[in-house]
Every structure is written in C-alpha cells, then in structure tokens.
Amino acid sequence: MNVKLNDMKHNDEIEKKVEEVLSSLDGIKRAQPQPWLFSRIKARLAREQAEEQTVWGALGSFLSKPAVAIASLCVILLFNGILLFNQPAETPATIIAAQSEQSGSDSESYIASSSSFDFENLVQP
Amino acid sequence: MDEWTLIEQLKKGDEAAFRTIVDTWQDMVYNAALGIVQNAEDAEDIAQEVFVQVYHSVGSFKGDSKFSTWLYRIAVTKSLDHVRRKRRKKRFGFVRSLFGEDSEKPIDAPDFHHPGVSMEQKENAATLFKAINLLPENQRVAFTLHKLEGLSYQEVSDIMKTTVSSVESLMHRAKSNLQKKLEDYYKDKT
Numbered sequence: 001m002n003v004k005l006n007d008m009k010h011n012d013e014i015e016k017k018v019e020e021v022l023s024s025l026d027g028i029k030r031a032q033p034q035p036w037l038f039s040r041i042k043a044r045l046a047r048e049q050a051e052e053q054t055v056w057g058a059l060g061s062f063l064s065k066p067a068v069a070i071a072s073l074c075v076i077l078l079f080n081g082i083l084l085f086n087q088p089a090e091t092p093a094t095i096i097a098a099q100s101e102q103s104g105s106d107s108e109s110y111i112a113s114s115s116s117f118d119f120e121n122l123v124q125p
Numbered sequence: 126m127d128e129w130t131l132i133e134q135l136k137k138g139d140e141a142a143f144r145t146i147v148d149t150w151q152d153m154v155y156n157a158a159l160g161i162v163q164n165a166e167d168a169e170d171i172a173q174e175v176f177v178q179v180y181h182s183v184g185s186f187k188g189d190s191k192f193s194t195w196l197y198r199i200a201v202t203k204s205l206d207h208v209r210r211k212r213r214k215k216r217f218g219f220v221r222s223l224f225g226e227d228s229e230k231p232i233d234a235p236d237f238h239h240p241g242v243s244m245e246q247k248e249n250a251a252t253l254f255k256a257i258n259l260l261p262e263n264q265r266v267a268f269t270l271h272k273l274e275g276l277s278y279q280e281v282s283d284i285m286k287t288t289v290s291s292v293e294s295l296m297h298r299a300k301s302n303l304q305k306k307l308e309d310y311y312k313d314k315t
Contacts, residue, residue, distance in 0.1 A: 010315065014308055014311045014312060014315075015308075017307075017311055018304055018307040018308055018311065020249055021249045021250075021252050021253050021256075021307055022253065022300070022303060022304065022307070024242070024246040024249035024250040024252075024253050025239075025242070025246075025250060025253060025272045025273065027243070028239065028241045028242055028250075028272075028273060029240075029241035029242075030152050030153070030156045030241055031152075031155060031156050031159050031165075031168075031239060031240045031241050032151075032152050032155065032156075032240075033151055033152070033155040033168070033169050033172055034169060037147065037151050037155075037169070037172060037173065037176075038144055038147045038148065038151075040169075040173055041147060041173050041176045041177060041180075044173055044177055045177060045180060048177070
C-alpha cells in the first residue's frame with residue numbers, strides 16, 4: 001500500500017516537472033545575432049563575386065545554373081535522338097557484308113600502297 | 126520606406142535597400158535558425174546564407190506570400206539542410222570509428238541555452254530543447270515557429286505550405302511526443 005502511494009506521488013512529481021519543462025519557453029525573447037552580420041554578408045558576397053571572376057569559376061557557375069544544365073541535357077538528348085533515328089535500317093547480314101567488304105578493300109589498299117613504294121629513289125647509305 | 130519599395134530597390138541592386146532588409150529581418154531569421162539548429166555559430170552562418178540567397182534570388186520573389194514568409198521558408202530549409210548534413214557527418218564519423226579509422230568517438234551535443242530564456246527557466250529550457258531535437262522534422266519546425274517565434278497556426282501553415290488543420294495536428298503530435306520523451310527522461314533519471 002505504501003509502495004503504491006509512493007509510486008503515485010512519484011508519478012505526480014514527474015508529471016508536474018514535465019508540465020514545468022513544457023512551459024519553460026513561454027515568454028521567451030528573440031535572440032539577436034552579432035552586430036556585424038551585414039559586414040559578413042557583404043564579405044561573403046564579395047568572395048563569391050571574386051570566385052566567379054576567374055574563368056573556371058565563371059564557367060562552373062554558368063553551367064551549374066539549373067536552366068543552363070537542363071538546356072544542355074536537352075540538347076545532348078536531342079542529338080542522340082537525331083543520330084538514332086537517322087541511321088539507315090540495316091540488317092545484321094548487310095552489316096557483316098559491308099564490314100567484310102570494307103576489310104577487303106583495306107587490305108587491298110595496304111598491298112597497293114606497299115607495292116607502290118618508290119624503290120628507285122631510295123637513298124642508299 | 127515600405128516593404129515593396131525595398132524589394133523593388135533590391136531587385137535593382139540597391140545596397141542601401143539590402144542593408145535595410147538585413148537590419149529589419151536579421152533577428153527573425155537568426156532566431157528561427159537558432160531554434161532549429163540549436164547552435165549560435167551555425168545559426169549565424171545560416172542567417173548569412175539566407176540573406177546571400179535573398180540578394181541573388183529576390184528577382185524570383187513575386188509577392189504571392191508575405192516577404193517574411195518567404196524569408197522564413199528559406200531559413201527553415203537551410204536550417205533543416207544543415208541539421209541533416211550534421212547528422213550524416215555524425216553517422217559517418219561513427220561508422221569510421223567502428224572501422225578504427227578515427228579513434229575519436231562522436232560527442233553528444235552539449236546543452237543548448239537559448240539567450241532569450243530567463244535565468245530561472247534555463248535548465249528546464251535546455252532539457253526541452255534536447256527533447257525537441259528528437260522530434261520528426263515537421264513537428265520540430267511547427268513547434269519551433271509557434272513557440273519560439275510566436276507565430277500563429279495560420280502563419281506557420283503559410284511557411285510550411287500546408288493547411289491550418291495540418292499544423293494543429295503537427296502541434297498536437299509534437300506536444301504529446303515531447304510529453305512522453307520528457308516523462309521517460311525523468312523516469313530514467315530517478
């Protein structure tokens with residue numbers, strides 16, 4: 001019985017304390033920053049502008065603009081699309097035929113170029 | 126000079142107008158950031174960032190909301206980003222310490238004492254701020270703006286881009302969560 005009474009008393013105390021803590025911000029005053037906030041903001045802006053004046057900084061800040069980044073992405077995608085849709089429809093067989101034809105002509109031209117070497121004008125040591 | 130004239134002048138790059146804007150709203154921005162990040166230096170950094178963003182993007186302010194609401198939104202977003210970054214850093218530090226890369230253990234945040242709290246409430250307020258820190262982001266923002274900035278539910282809902290009833294619900298949940306956390310804290314303590 002005594003333990004139960006003690007528990008109740010203890011819980012009441014906790015409840016009271018919690019209420020006290022919850023109302024501890026009533027009537028709180030606004031905190032103020034340091035007096036030189038404006039000077040710091042100005043210094044930060046000046047630093048940013050100095051960084052942007054360098055070529056790479058300017059390029060970086062230009063490319064990082066959302067409008068520029070999205071526009072660049074659209075242009076790349078557009079070019080990819082154009083290249084993809086403008087390719088002639090070739091079957092694998094014609095591609096292989098074209099490839100073998102091309103490799104044949106490559107070897108012929110190699111042979112032709114090696115045979116047309118100017119032996120007569122070759123300077124002998 | 127009224128709010129709109131100041132904004133129009135800042136859009137033209139007038140430095141005096143920018144100075145007046147900073148002077149007028151710096152306490153509000155700083156106090157809102159301080160309530161969320163609970164660190165004076167970080168709040169000052171955030172206040173600077175807010176006004177730098179205002180300087181750059183004042184052109185995009187169309188006047189759909191009050192200027193102070195727009196400022197609060199920037200301050201809250203930047204403060205929450207800061208808290209998330211700090212938590213990520215803390216988690217990363219903990220993982221690194223597990224792998225023995227860094228022998229330093231993560232340090233628990235020290236008690237935060239808001240300078241606007243009266244001396245006799247100092248300890249209680251520090252305990253409450255610790256509990257506020259454990260709330261989910263939305264509840265934390267609503268509670269901080271309402272309790273620390275003294276804003277009405279309507280103003281809080283404008284800043285959070287939600288309805289008044291959502292703010293009421295957030296506040297109700299925030300209060301009951303805080304109550305539970307504080308009860309647990311004091312039960313563990315005794």
